[in-house]
Amino acid sequence: MTKIAAIIGGGVIGGGWAARFALNGWEVQVFDPDPQAERKIAEVLANARRSMPGLTDVALPAEGGLRFCTSIAQAVEGAVWIQESVPERLEVKHSTLAEIQAACDAEAVIGSSTSGFKPSELRAGSTRPDQIMVAHPFNPVYLLPLVELVPAEGQDGALVDRAKELLTGLGMYPLHLRKEIDAHVADRLLEAVWRESLWLVKDGIATTEEIDDAIRYGFGIRWAQMGLFETYRVAGGEAGMKHFMSQFGPALKWPWTKLMDVPEFDETLVDLIAGQSDAQSGAYGIRDLERIRDNNLVAMMRALKQQDWGAGRLMKQHEAALRAGTVLEARAADIDDPSQPVPTVHRAVPLDWTDYNGHMTEAKYLQAFADATDRFMELIGCDAAYIASGGSFFTAETHIRHVDEVHAGAVIDIRTRVLLGGGKKMHLWHEMYEGDRLLATGEHFLLHVSLETRKPSDPSPKIAAALTRFAQAHAALPMPEGVGRFVGAPR
Numbered sequence: 001m002t003k004i005a006a007i008i009g010g011g012v013i014g015g016g017w018a019a020r021f022a023l024n025g026w027e028v029q030v031f032d033p034d035p036q037a038e039r040k041i042a043e044v045l046a047n048a049r050r051s052m053p054g055l056t057d058v059a060l061p062a063e064g065g066l067r068f069c070t071s072i073a074q075a076v077e078g079a080v081w082i083q084e085s086v087p088e089r090l091e092v093k094h095s096t097l098a099e100i101q102a103a104c105d106a107e108a109v110i111g112s113s114t115s116g117f118k119p120s121e122l123r124a125g126s127t128r129p130d131q132i133m134v135a136h137p138f139n140p141v142y143l144l145p146l147v148e149l150v151p152a153e154g155q156d157g158a159l160v161d162r163a164k165e166l167l168t169g170l171g172m173y174p175l176h177l178r179k180e181i182d183a184h185v186a187d188r189l190l191e192a193v194w195r196e197s198l199w200l201v202k203d204g205i206a207t208t209e210e211i212d213d214a215i216r217y218g219f220g221i222r223w224a225q226m227g228l229f230e231t232y233r234v235a236g237g238e239a240g241m242k243h244f245m246s247q248f249g250p251a252l253k254w255p256w257t258k259l260m261d262v263p264e265f266d267e268t269l270v271d272l273i274a275g276q277s278d279a280q281s282g283a284y285g286i287r288d289l290e291r292i293r294d295n296n297l298v299a300m301m302r303a304l305k306q307q308d309w310g311a312g313r314l315m316k317q318h319e320a321a322l323r324a325g326t327v328l329e330a331r332a333a334d335i336d337d338p339s340q341p342v343p344t345v346h347r348a349v350p351l352d353w354t355d356y357n358g359h360m361t362e363a364k365y366l367q368a369f370a371d372a373t374d375r376f377m378e379l380i381g382c383d384a385a386y387i388a389s390g391g392s393f394f395t396a397e398t399h400i401r402h403v404d405e406v407h408a409g410a411v412i413d414i415r416t417r418v419l420l421g422g423g424k425k426m427h428l429w430h431e432m433y434e435g436d437r438l439l440a441t442g443e444h445f446l447l448h449v450s451l452e453t454r455k456p457s458d459p460s461p462k463i464a465a466a467l468t469r470f471a472q473a474h475a476a477l478p479m480p481e482g483v484g485r486f487v488g489a490p491r
C-alpha cells in the first residue's frame, strides 16, 4: 500500500525530508507558503537523486510522487506521517501544529524537526498531545541516517514503536531518547563545539578555516566511525577507559575551555566569522558545496558499509530489507520459468562509480558484471557455505562491450544468460540495462575449481544440475548479438 507523508515547511530540512520519503517510495504532499519553495525542493531533490541511491547496492523502490498543496489541511490528507519543519520559533510551531491536528488523521505520527524545543513545550495547548513527538534529523536528511526521536514523558509506547518502524523503513537510525532535554543530545554536543569555535575566532586564535582543518584532518574522521567514548577507550591503551579517565580527567578543570560563556553575538563577530567563511569557501556556490559534501558522505558511508560498521552497518541492514522478497533473493529452484535471462543485479550507480568524464567509469562495469556472476553462482548453489567447503568458480576470460553511457543515480539492471554450462565449464552472458536501453554486455568464461588443489574440478551434483537447467532453457533463446566478439582493430 502506498504510504503518504506530509511535509509542512519545505526549507532546508523539509526539502531533505521530502527527498528521503519520496526516494523510498512514499507519496509526498508539501505545504510551504514561500513561492520559491517548489524550486528549492526541486534542487534538493536533484541532489538527493544523484547521491542517495548509491548508498545501497540494491535499487531503492520506485520514487514516489511529490505534490505541492495550497493549505496544511490539503497536505495532511491521508498522511500516516506528518513532519513539521517550520522555523524554530515556538509560537510558529504551536500555530502550525494546531492547524495540522485540526485536519489530520488522529492515528498519524506528527514529528517535529525542532533542533531545540522539548516535546512537552511543543505539545502545550494541543488537542491530542500524544500524537506529537520530536523527530530531529540532520542535514542532509536524505543522506544522514540519525533522527533523535524524543517522546514526552508517558507518551504512548505503541506510537513511538510505530514511529521507529517507519523511520527504520526509510533507512534511518531512530535514536530514542529516554528523557526530554533542551536541544536533545546531538545539538548539545554541537552547540558546545560551536560556542568554543566562536571564541577561538573572536579571540584571534584561529580562523574559520583553521578550525575546520582541526576537525576534518583529525578527530572529525575518528568521530564519524567510533564516536567519542569508543574513541577515548582506545586512546586509553590496553588499560582502556579507566586509564584514559585517570590520565585526562583532571584536564577538564584546567582553564582550557570557555564553554559556559557565549560570546557577544554582535555585528563585529558576525562580520568577522562571515568574512572568514567567505574567504574560506566563497569560491563555491552553496549547491556546489552541497554536492561536494554529498560526494564525500556517500563515499564515507560506503567505506563503512564495507567494514560492516556504524552507519555502514545500518546501510547494510537497509539493503537486506530492500532485497527481501525480490527475485535477487531467490534460489534456482524458486525460479519458475528458467527460460528467460535471470535478473542478477538491480541497483543504482553510486557517485564514486563515476569519473572525470561524468559517467560510470570502466572499472565499475567489471565490478557490476562480477557482482552479477557472484549472484548467479549463489543462485545455483555456489554460495558462501559451498565455497567454504572447498569448491568455487574462477574466471578465465572476460570481454566487456561499452554500448551507451550511464550516470550517477541511474538504476541499472543486469540479466544473465548461460551460453554453456556443463561439467567444469560455465560461459555467462550479462546484459546491463537502464530501463530498455542497453548499456553494456559482459561475456565471461569460468571454470569450476577445487580451492584445495587450485585445479579444475567437477562441481557438486546439485550445482551441476542447477547450471544445466539454465543452460538447457537458455539454449532455446536466439544467440545474442556480440557473442564471441574480440577487439577488431584494423591491422
Ligand SMILES: NC(=O)C1=CN([C@@H]2O[C@H](COP(=O)(O)OP(=O)(O)OC[C@H]3O[C@@H](n4cnc5c(N)ncnc54)[C@H](O)[C@@H]3O)[C@@H](O)[C@H]2O)C=CC1
Binding pocket: 008, 009, 010, 011, 012, 013, 014, 031, 032, 033, 034, 037, 084, 085, 086, 087, 088, 092, 096, 113, 114, 115, 116, 136, 137, 138, 139
Ligand atoms: N537547518 C538545519 O541545519 C537544521 C534545522 N532543523 C530544524 O528544522 C526546522 C526548519 O529549519 P530549516 O529547514 O533550517 O529552516 P528554513 O528557513 O530553511 O525553512 C523553513 C521553511 O518553513 C516555511 N514556513 C514558514 N512558516 C510556515 C508555515 N506557517 N507553514 C509552513 N511552512 C512555513 C518557510 O517558508 C521555509 O521554507 C527548524 O525547527 C530547525 O530547528 C533541524 C535539523 C537541522
Ligand SMILES: C[N+](C)(C)CC(=O)CC(=O)[O-]
Binding pocket: 114, 115, 137, 138, 139, 187, 190
Ligand atoms: C544548527 N542546528 C542546530 C540547526 C543543527 C541541527 O539541528 C542538526 C544538524 O544538522 O547539525
